[in-house]
Amino acid sequence: MADAAISAAEPKKRRSARRNVYLTTGSSLLALFVVLAVFGGAVAPYDPNAQDLMAILDPPSASHWFGADQVGRDILSRIIVGTRATLSIALTSVAVAGVIGVALGVVSGYFGGFIDRAITVVMDLLLTVPNMVLAIAVVSVVGASAAGLTVAITVSFVPPLARLVRGRVMELRDEDFISAARTLGIRQPRILVRHVLPNAVSVIVIELSLLAGQAVLVASALGFLGLGVQPPDPEWGSMLGTAREYLTTAPHLVIAPGLAITLLVFAFNMLGDGLRDRFDPNTSP
Amino acid sequence: MLRFLAFRIALIPLVALGVVTILFVIFKSVPGDQASIVAGATATQAEIENIRTMLGLDRPLTEQYVKHIVGLLSGDFGYSSTFRTNPLPNIMERVPATLLLMLSSIVVMTAVGLPAGVASAAFQNRWPDYLISSVVVALLAVPNFWLGMILIAVLSVQLGWLPSFGLTGALSLIMPTLALSARLIALVARMTRGVVIEEMRKDYARTARAKGLDRRTTLTRHVLRNAMIPIVTVVGLQAGFLLGGSVVVERLFAWPGIGDLLLTGISVRDYNLVQGITVLFVVGFLLINLIVEVLYTIINPRLRHG
Numbered sequence: 001m002a003d004a005a006i007s008a009a010e011p012k013k014r015r016s017a018r019r020n021v022y023l024t025t026g027s028s029l030l031a032l033f034v035v036l037a038v039f040g041g042a043v044a045p046y047d048p049n050a051q052d053l054m055a056i057l058d059p060p061s062a063s064h065w066f067g068a069d070q071v072g073r074d075i076l077s078r079i080i081v082g083t084r085a086t087l088s089i090a091l092t093s094v095a096v097a098g099v100i101g102v103a104l105g106v107v108s109g110y111f112g113g114f115i116d117r118a119i120t121v122v123m124d125l126l127l128t129v130p131n132m133v134l135a136i137a138v139v140s141v142v143g144a145s146a147a148g149l150t151v152a153i154t155v156s157f158v159p160p161l162a163r164l165v166r167g168r169v170m171e172l173r174d175e176d177f178i179s180a181a182r183t184l185g186i187r188q189p190r191i192l193v194r195h196v197l198p199n200a201v202s203v204i205v206i207e208l209s210l211l212a213g214q215a216v217l218v219a220s221a222l223g224f225l226g227l228g229v230q231p232p233d234p235e236w237g238s239m240l241g242t243a244r245e246y247l248t249t250a251p252h253l254v255i256a257p258g259l260a261i262t263l264l265v266f267a268f269n270m271l272g273d274g275l276r277d278r279f280d281p282n283t284s285p
Numbered sequence: 286m287l288r289f290l291a292f293r294i295a296l297i298p299l300v301a302l303g304v305v306t307i308l309f310v311i312f313k314s315v316p317g318d319q320a321s322i323v324a325g326a327t328a329t330q331a332e333i334e335n336i337r338t339m340l341g342l343d344r345p346l347t348e349q350y351v352k353h354i355v356g357l358l359s360g361d362f363g364y365s366s367t368f369r370t371n372p373l374p375n376i377m378e379r380v381p382a383t384l385l386l387m388l389s390s391i392v393v394m395t396a397v398g399l400p401a402g403v404a405s406a407a408f409q410n411r412w413p414d415y416l417i418s419s420v421v422v423a424l425l426a427v428p429n430f431w432l433g434m435i436l437i438a439v440l441s442v443q444l445g446w447l448p449s450f451g452l453t454g455a456l457s458l459i460m461p462t463l464a465l466s467a468r469l470i471a472l473v474a475r476m477t478r479g480v481v482i483e484e485m486r487k488d489y490a491r492t493a494r495a496k497g498l499d500r501r502t503t504l505t506r507h508v509l510r511n512a513m514i515p516i517v518t519v520v521g522l523q524a525g526f527l528l529g530g531s532v533v534v535e536r537l538f539a540w541p542g543i544g545d546l547l548l549t550g551i552s553v554r555d556y557n558l559v560q561g562i563t564v565l566f567v568v569g570f571l572l573i574n575l576i577v578e579v580l581y582t583i584i585n586p587r588l589r590h591g
Contacts, residue, residue, distance in 0.1 A: 125303045132529025133547075133566050140551040140559060141311050217428050221533045224430050225548060240431060244537070247449075251438045258431035266426035 022277060026209075026270030033264055037084040044077035048234045057250040066256040069239075070246060075253070078234035079260050085146060085235045086264065090215040093150045094208050097157035102204060104158070105165025106192055110173055120166070123159040131156035135218055136227065144227045152222070153215050164207055168200045202279035206272050213268035220261045236261050293578060297571045304567045305357060309350055312556050322554050323366045340364050357564065363557035367550065372558045376543055376565065382452050383535070383542030387527055389458055390466040391520075398470040399516070402477025407504065409482060417474060424471035429530055433464035433537045450539035461538045465530050469523055476519045480512040513584045521577030528566050 036043060055068040066075040108119040126134070131153075138152035172178060173196070181191050222228040223237020224244075231238060236257040243253035320337035321328065328336075337343050340363075341352060356363060365372035405417040440460060441449035448457045484490060485508055493503040532544035539545065543562050550558035 121303075125300060125307065127525075128300055128304060128567050128570055129563070130525035130529035130566060130570060132526075132532055133563060135529075136532065136547065136551065137308065137311065137559065137563055140554075140556075141314065213426070220428055221430060224428075225533065225536060227551070240434065244434060247434065247438055248442050251442065254431070254434050254438060258428065258434070261428050261431065262423075262426045265428070266422070269422070269425055 020274075022270050023274030026267050026272075026274050029263065029267035030271060033083055033087055033267065036080050037087045040081040040084055044074075044080040046074035046077040048078045048081040049073060049232050057246065057253075059250070059252050067250070067252045069253060070242065070250075075239075075256050078239060079236065079256050082234035082236050082239070082257075083260070083264075085229050085233065086216055086219055086237075086261075089146055089150050089153065089219045090212045090264075090268075093153035093157060093215050094212045096150075097154045097161055097211070098204065098208050100154075101158045101161025102165050102197075102200075104162040106169050106196065106200075108162065109166035109169030110192060110196060112170075116166075119162065123162050126155070126159040127163070129156075131214075132218060132221065135222060136225075139222060139227045144222075144230060146229045149219055149222055149228045153218055156218070157211050157215070161204070161207060161211070165200060165204060168203050169196055172196050172199055202275070206276045206279070209268050209272035209275060213265040213272070216261060216265050216268065220257075290575075290579070293575055297568070297575070300571060301564065301568055302354070305354065305564055306350075308560055308563055309353060312560055313346065313349075319556065323364070357561075362561035365550075365555050365558045365561075367553055367555045367558055372555075372561055376546065376558075376561055379541055379543045379546050380565075382540060383531060383544060385452075385458070386461055386465060386531055386535070386540060386542060389462045390469065390527060393462055393466045394469040394473055394520070397466075398473025399477055401470070402474040403481055403504065403509070405474065405478040406481035406485070407500070409478075414478075418478075421471040421475050424467050425475075427467065429464045429467060430533050430537050432467055433460060433534060436460045436463060437537075452541055457538075461534050461540055464537070465527065465534045468530070469520075469527070472519060472523060473516065477512065477516055480515050481508055484508045484511050510584075514581065517577060517580050517584060521574060521580075524573040524577070525570055528570055 050073065052068065052072040052074075055064060055072040055074075057070060058064055058068040058072075060067045064074050064076065066079065069075055069078070104119050104123070108116045129137070134156045135149070135152035138155055139148045142148040142151055178191065178195055181195050186195075219228060220235075220237030220240070223235045224241045226238065226241055228237055229235035239257040240254065240261075243250075243257065246253050320340065320342050321333050323340065324333045324336050341349060344352075353363065360373050361371050362373045362376070363371070365375075368375050401417050401421075405414045408414045436447075437449045437460065440447045447460055448454075449460075451457060481504070485504070490503055490508055493507050494500070498506075531542065532547060534540065535542045535544035536548050543565065547559060547562045550556075550562065
């Protein structure tokens with residue numbers, strides 16, 4: 001009897017353990033990156049902009065773990081200090097896009113009618129411009145810089161978020177507990193903030209963490225194209241842009257920045273998947 | 286269904302007009318004088334004014350807007366400072382290379398992603414599934430330009446097997462295609478795995494098995510057909526990614542497509558060129574969505590009479 005109970009509980013236990021693996025991997029990796037972003041300058045073994053002319057294009061060694069670049073700067077230090085640029089672009093754009101997208105989505109989904117149609121039309125228009133292309137167009141206008149990049153990514157993230165939130169809110173709008181709240185005479189803004197939003201939060205948070213991963217990819221791609229953070233500030237994408245010119249003579253320049261980008265995207269993806277498994281298991285892939 | 290398709294087709298010019306308007310507003314708010322950019326750094330004030338009149342930049346904005354729209358309709362993309370004329374022929378000349386890259390990526394994405402996802406589902410929670418799922422997770426995090434650079438470093442520089450840049454034949458297509466399709470392969474595999482597992486649990490699949498059909502036939506004849514619908518949706522949604530990703534990949538491999546031209550346009554601030562290519566991207570994206578819509582009705586007979 002006891003044995004049967006244990007074996008029945010077994011698969012459930014194993015599944016929740018697997019969920020925790022995603023969440024813990026994602027959040028601990030992310031915590032590491034946050035620490036590097038905040039204390040980067042103190043952790044880095046060298047000044048990221050100090051040029052050591054004797055070390056130009058040196059392959060990885062005990063003194064330079066990932067080697068040195070074309071002007072003899074320590075690559076590891078530039079990776080560590082560069083964390084801040086990428087992470088702040090990703091987090092800022094996701095946060096701002098989150099606020100705007102959620103506001104538009106909630107208003108659009110809850111009230112319907114003309115406002116809904118107007119918002120949906122504009123969002124659909126923006127969705128027809130691929131996010132990389134939109135980002136490139138915005139950067140070409142506001143100029144290549146970390147700020148321009150943040151604006152560009154934010155603009156491209158608002159439409160998918162607004163659409164997602166709108167869908168979720170429209171589902172909720174017709175639920176019994178919302179009409180009950182309405183019948184009780186609770187004011188609209190209070191219903192939205194206290195009753196509708198909390199029920200949409202898990203969907204939003206999951207989407208935001210997956211979008212943060214995409215933000216890292218877009219930001220570093222634009223950095224790679226020379227449309228992002230400008231030199232000499234260290235940034236992973238633009239480090240790869242430079243590395244491209246030395247592919248034949250110093251291929252080691254390629255390794256570290258790419259690994260850093262991949263790990264950060266991986267961290268955000270794991271966090272998103274972990275959150276989805278925990279809070280929204282029905283839509284888990 | 287035909288009426289729905291006609292509606293979708295009629296919508297394309299409207300959406301395109303909306304996007305063109307947004308782009309016009311964005312590009313008109315650019316700080317800096319377009320006439321002096323075209324004239325170059327050494328131009329005199331008189332020359333700049335001359336160019337301003339020639340390009341119609343001294344006209345009111347509404348007039349410029351109408352002229353811009355009429356121009357686009359008649360194939361006049363405006364004065365491009367790069368080509369010193371209407372850039373349309375130069376843009377069209379580069380379209381085939383981009384189309385080739387996108388088509389080969391779609392083929393590879395489907396040919397690799399679909400079977401990988403089905404295999405993953407068929408061996409759910411056994412080693413082939415874990416192996417495929419791990420590769421999928423890795424591919425979703427790798428930036429395409431980094432993957433491309435590693436391919437170049439290994440396959441071109443170290444081994445000398447493949448040309449590292451340009452469109453010089455079938456071999457030169459391999460690395461750009463791999464770089465562009467990697468993430469899509471992962472997305473399709475992941476989606477396919479999820480959908481197939483879900484469909485296998487449904488009543489009709491159990492009925493087929495109960496009838497005595499073996500697993501393989503149930504999977505290929507019944508489950509896959511139903512699974513195709515969500516899979517095509519995902520593929521269609523990724524078309525935008527394909528267009529955006531091609532810009533970066535084209536630059537990395539010096540691929541003679543429109544993405545590479547777009548970046549050239551940006552670096553010399555040739556806004557008419559940038560605007561023209563962006564419009565082309567949007568129209569392309571809308572057309573791809575239309576094709577996905579048509580594919581739906583072919584795959585899903587329930588929609589045909591809707």
